[in-house]
Amino acid sequence: MSDSPPNSGTQDHAAQATESLPKRLLRATEVDTRMLGLIGALVMIWVCFHFLSDGRFLTPRNLWNLSVQTSSVAVMATGMVLIIVTRHIDLSVGSLLGFVAMIMGVTQTAFLPDVMGVGSDWIWVVTLLVGICLGAFIGGVHGFIIAYAGVPAFIVTLGGLLVWRGLAWWVTTGQTVSPMDPTFRLIGGGPYGSIGAFWSWMVAIAACVGIVFSIAIGRINRKRFNFPLRPMWAELTMAAIGCASVLGAVATANSYPWPRGIVKRYAEQNSITVPEGGLFIAHGIAIPVLIAVGVGIVMTFIATRTRFGRYVFAMGGNPEAAELAGINTRWVTMKIFILMGVLCAIAGAISTARLNASTNAQGTLDELLVIAAAVIGGTSLSGGIGTIVGAIIGALVMQSLQSGMVLLGVDAPFQAVVVGVVLVLAVWLDGLYRSRSV
Amino acid sequence: MNSKHETTNVSDSNSITKQTDEAATTVIEMHDCSISFGGIHAVQNASLSLKKGEVVALLGHNGAGKSTFIKLLSGAYKRDTGVIKVRGEEATINNPRDAKSYGIETIYQTLALADNVDTAANLYLGRELRTVWGTLDDVAMEAKAREVMGRLNPRFQRFKEPVKALSGGQRQSVAIARAILFDAQILIMDEPTAALGPQETAQVGELIKQLKKDGISIFLISHDIEDVFELADSVAVMKNGQMVGTAPVSDVTRDDVLGMIILGKCPPGAVRGPGAIDTELA
Numbered sequence: 001m002s003d004s005p006p007n008s009g010t011q012d013h014a015a016q017a018t019e020s021l022p023k024r025l026l027r028a029t030e031v032d033t034r035m036l037g038l039i040g041a042l043v044m045i046w047v048c049f050h051f052l053s054d055g056r057f058l059t060p061r062n063l064w065n066l067s068v069q070t071s072s073v074a075v076m077a078t079g080m081v082l083i084i085v086t087r088h089i090d091l092s093v094g095s096l097l098g099f100v101a102m103i104m105g106v107t108q109t110a111f112l113p114d115v116m117g118v119g120s121d122w123i124w125v126v127t128l129l130v131g132i133c134l135g136a137f138i139g140g141v142h143g144f145i146i147a148y149a150g151v152p153a154f155i156v157t158l159g160g161l162l163v164w165r166g167l168a169w170w171v172t173t174g175q176t177v178s179p180m181d182p183t184f185r186l187i188g189g190g191p192y193g194s195i196g197a198f199w200s201w202m203v204a205i206a207a208c209v210g211i212v213f214s215i216a217i218g219r220i221n222r223k224r225f226n227f228p229l230r231p232m233w234a235e236l237t238m239a240a241i242g243c244a245s246v247l248g249a250v251a252t253a254n255s256y257p258w259p260r261g262i263v264k265r266y267a268e269q270n271s272i273t274v275p276e277g278g279l280f281i282a283h284g285i286a287i288p289v290l291i292a293v294g295v296g297i298v299m300t301f302i303a304t305r306t307r308f309g310r311y312v313f314a315m316g317g318n319p320e321a322a323e324l325a326g327i328n329t330r331w332v333t334m335k336i337f338i339l340m341g342v343l344c345a346i347a348g349a350i351s352t353a354r355l356n357a358s359t360n361a362q363g364t365l366d367e368l369l370v371i372a373a374a375v376i377g378g379t380s381l382s383g384g385i386g387t388i389v390g391a392i393i394g395a396l397v398m399q400s401l402q403s404g405m406v407l408l409g410v411d412a413p414f415q416a417v418v419v420g421v422v423l424v425l426a427v428w429l430d431g432l433y434r435s436r437s438v
Numbered sequence: 439m440n441s442k443h444e445t446t447n448v449s450d451s452n453s454i455t456k457q458t459d460e461a462a463t464t465v466i467e468m469h470d471c472s473i474s475f476g477g478i479h480a481v482q483n484a485s486l487s488l489k490k491g492e493v494v495a496l497l498g499h500n501g502a503g504k505s506t507f508i509k510l511l512s513g514a515y516k517r518d519t520g521v522i523k524v525r526g527e528e529a530t531i532n533n534p535r536d537a538k539s540y541g542i543e544t545i546y547q548t549l550a551l552a553d554n555v556d557t558a559a560n561l562y563l564g565r566e567l568r569t570v571w572g573t574l575d576d577v578a579m580e581a582k583a584r585e586v587m588g589r590l591n592p593r594f595q596r597f598k599e600p601v602k603a604l605s606g607g608q609r610q611s612v613a614i615a616r617a618i619l620f621d622a623q624i625l626i627m628d629e630p631t632a633a634l635g636p637q638e639t640a641q642v643g644e645l646i647k648q649l650k651k652d653g654i655s656i657f658l659i660s661h662d663i664e665d666v667f668e669l670a671d672s673v674a675v676m677k678n679g680q681m682v683g684t685a686p687v688s689d690v691t692r693d694d695v696l697g698m699i700i701l702g703k704c705p706p707g708a709v710r711g712p713g714a715i716d717t718e719l720a
Contacts, residue, residue, distance in 0.1 A: 225581045305573040307566050310555070314563055317554030317600075324514055324550045325564035326535035384554035 028234035034378055034433060035390060042397050049404035056407055060256035064283055066396070066403050067253070068189040068354070071292035072097075072347040073366060074395035077373040078299040079343040081391045082309075082336045084374055085316040087383035088146065088153035090337070092160030093344050094366035096138055099164035101348035104131040105177035105358025108184055124184035131345040138164070139341020143334035161367065169360050178357035188353030189286035191262050197254045200284035204250040211242040253289075254282040288350045292392070295346065300388040302339075312336060316384035372419070373398050376426045380434070397422075463489045464526070465624055465655050466542075471510050471520030480506045483520075483712050484681045486657075486674050488624065493646065493656045494684075495670035497663070497699055503679040504659050505547060508626050511657070512544035513537035524624075535564075543622035547629045547659075549613040553602035558583035560601055561616045586615045590645065607638040614645065625649065628659045643669060663692055677702045680713025 026033060049057040056062060076093050083090050108127040116123060142160055146153045179185075186193040195203070215235055222229055258266070258281040266281070267274050303309040311332045315322040323329050347366075352358050377394025379386030401422060405415045466488040473481050481503045488494050496504045510517040513534040522529050524540045531537050537544070551560050558579040567575040567582075580597055587594050591611040596604060601612055610633060617625055627646075631639040646656060646669050660666050666673060667687055674684040675698035682698045689707035697703045704714035 221577045225577055227577070227580065301573075307568070307574065310559060310563075310566060310574060313555055314552035314559070317552035318550070320548070321550040321552050322563070324512075324534050324544070324546065325552075326533070326538055327564050328535075384552075 025237065028231050029238050030230065038378065038390060038393050042393060042400065045397065045400050045404065049400070049407065053404070053407045057404060060252050062403070062407070063252055064256045064286065066399055067289045068286045069403065070396050070399040071288040072350045073369050073373055073399065074292045074392045075295045075347040075350065076343050076366065076370045077377065077391040077395045078295055078388045079340040080370050080374040081379050081386040081388055082303065082312050083340055084379045084381060085383060085386045086312055086333060086336060087316060089371070090153065090157045090340055091367050092142065092157040092164060093340065093370050094363040095161045095164035095168065096135065096341065096344040097348040097351065097363035097366055099168040100131050100135050100345045101352045101362050102168045102171045102177065102358045103134055104349060105180065105352055106171060108181045109177050121183065123181045127181065127184055128349055131349055132342050135341035135345030136338050137341070139337040139339065140334060143337030146337065147330040147333035174360050176357050176359045180353060180356050185353045185356055186287055187291065187349050188356070189288045191258045191283060193288070194283040194286045195290065196284040197282040200250045200254055203285060204246050207246045208243040212239050215239050250285065253285050256283045257281060258283065288354065291346065291350060295343065296388055296392050303388055308332065308335065313384060369398055372423045376423065378430065465490050465524065466511065467523040468511060469521045471507065471517045471522070473506060473510060473515055473518050479679050481510065482679045484676065486681065486684065488655045488657060490655055491650055491653045492672070493650055493658055493670045495658045495660055495666040495673045496676065497660065497666065497673055497695065498676035499699060502676040504676050505628055507676065508628060508657055508659060511537065511542060512626050541623035542626065543617040543620065543624070544626040545613050545617050545628060545630055547632065549609055551601050551609060551612060554600050556600055557587065557597050557612050560612055561586070561619055565620065586619055587611065590615055606633040607635065610634055610638065614642070618649070623654060625654055625656045627656060629661065631662070631665065663695060667692065675699055677713050681711030682713045683708035683711045685709065
């Protein structure tokens with residue numbers, strides 16, 4: 001809003017002078033108020049659960065677990081944003097995850113050990129590659145039918161929901177596949193599947209440097225073309241808030257120690273003498289969380305910095321205009337579904353590694369959590385609007401509700417009731433907000 | 439470009455000069471173009487040509503087939519039959535990308551803007567500028583957008599807002615800016631002033647005159663007969679999907695043109711099309 005039209009400039013200055021500090025802050029930093037509302041809701045949920053559970057919610061242990069539990073849905077939600085932005089839907093993600101996870105399970109337990117030798121270091125790499133290629137292929141099949149054969153995405157992916165769930169059962173006739181390759185299991189988190197205190201701090205420092213760097217580059221670029229700039233204090237505030245959140249999150253992850261039993265075994269294996277009062281080994285950031293954050297960054301980059309992303313949003317805003325502008329809308333649609341398939345495979349790898357098994361029911365109802373995360377995160381079902389960050393926070397909101405209710409001992413059926421009500425409420429509030437803003 | 443004409447007309451020297459002249463100045467020839475949707479013949483055997491720097495107005499009732507006919511040229515529809523020549527050579531126009539590659543830009547009646555993205559993103563939609571790393575060069579696009587919009591609409595400053603927040607006139611200038619941004623040689627304007635107030639309409643008129651001076655050829659679809667007589671060099675009238683006739687503006691009166699639109703009657707000064715109705719017989 002810093003570059004308001006010149007004819008209203010005088011009014012703006014008058015208005016700015018009488019504005020309260022938070023309003024001025026919002027205007028200067030160009031923060032999306034909707035996103036702020038979402039973060040506010042998340043904080044409120046956390047604080048409420050914290051008090052209701054007698055202080056068990058906002059603990060390093062619970063928050064660390066929350067981050068791990070969120071990662072699988074968060075990964076898929078980033079892809080769902082692009083799908084919903086182009087006015088499609090994908091109901092098959094849970095089944096797709098289940099099928100790909102089952103194939104990855106069989107690949108690393110039954111197939112690869114025969115080919116590569118039991119315990120080969122490359123089993124996890126090949127397994128991941130197989131999963132990602134399969135996900136891309138299935139997504140491509142969905143996308144092809146939707147884009148080129150003109151069958152609505154709702155129907156194609158509803159079919160997919162049944163087909164892939166059925167095929168997941170067929171692969172092992174319903175048997176659970178376990179255990180997974182030890183290296184592959186690190187993808188799922190746990191004490192060994194976390195990067196420890198030192199590397200977590202390194203990641204935090206890199207992230208802070210990245211935040212400052214990107215803000216600086218943006219400013220230099222705008223200066224080069226003499227565009228209106230945000231006030232310096234606003235840029236510094238944004239950088240400070242960004243860095244503080246990163247450091248806070250990492251500090252939390254670093255204050256969650258390994259369980260005593262694992263520390264003891266680790267100390268014995270590495271012949272470390274345990275000091276009096278116990279040895280403190282921090283978890284640090286869990287690998288699935290790192291993957292989810294990495295996916296979030298890559299997807300944000302794709303959505304905002306590439307032609308493909310620009311086309312996705314333009315198609316969502318006005319499909320006819322995109323077509324008339326010469327965009328190959330069918331190919332873009334197919335690519336979106338390929339991307340969704342790849343993300344399902346990544347999410348499948350995380351969930352398989354975490355469970356240390358591929359099960360027949362894996363990913364059941366995930367499609368609803370993923371769609372809910374994207375929608376709560378501000379993706380508009382009428383198309384054209386949505387952010388990756390929003391969807392990830394949306395996933396965190398959904399998971400917070402579920403974990404919180406588990407902590408409080410709410411029965412599973414009632415958890416479903418609450419989640420359902422929250423989803424409808426969130427979309428209703430969002431509609432109210434949008435009808436007032438533009 | 440003219441070699442074909444010259445070899446076929448070697449025996450007749452007069453013919454050669456005539457043909458080369460024509461080929462040099464005629465930028466668009468559409469011959470016997472037709473398209474049907476289901477059983478409806480939206481456009482039937484319509485022909486029209488456009489010379490360099492010429493403004494040809496296309497008139498007719500709602501549903502006469504003007505927009506559909508022009509969409510055959512812009513690539514929005516693929517014609518069933520007919521030939522389109524661009525600068526004397528047969529052109530393959532099957533989609534909007536093809537048309538753009540021949541330097542044909544279109545301002546659609548609906549404007550065809552992506553409402554949810556900003557001005558620069560709309561101007562460059564489908565032809566985004568990229569940095570050396572292959573990422574979108576938003577800053578460069580915004581800079582160019584500011585430059586072009588500054589010429590069309592100097593007071594416009596709302597570059598950071600999605601175009602759905604803009605006024606009708608501002609949206610129209612975004613659509614026009616997009617058409618002239620890439621040095622179009624041939625411009626199709628479908629009702630460019632339909633959504634505008636008198637002052638903005640006058641601005642668009644000035645712009646059309648300026649573009650014509652720059653040697654750009656324009657197909658102008660309009661309802662406003664006054665506009666047409668002020669801006670166009672010649673008129674073409676369609677009725678029921680067929681061409682009634684074409685005539686230089688200087689050779690026909692307003693009543694003649696109204697007669698063409700309403701009755702399908704072709705006046706003496708005009709070239710008859712297949713859609714003309716013989717009033718003596720009727």
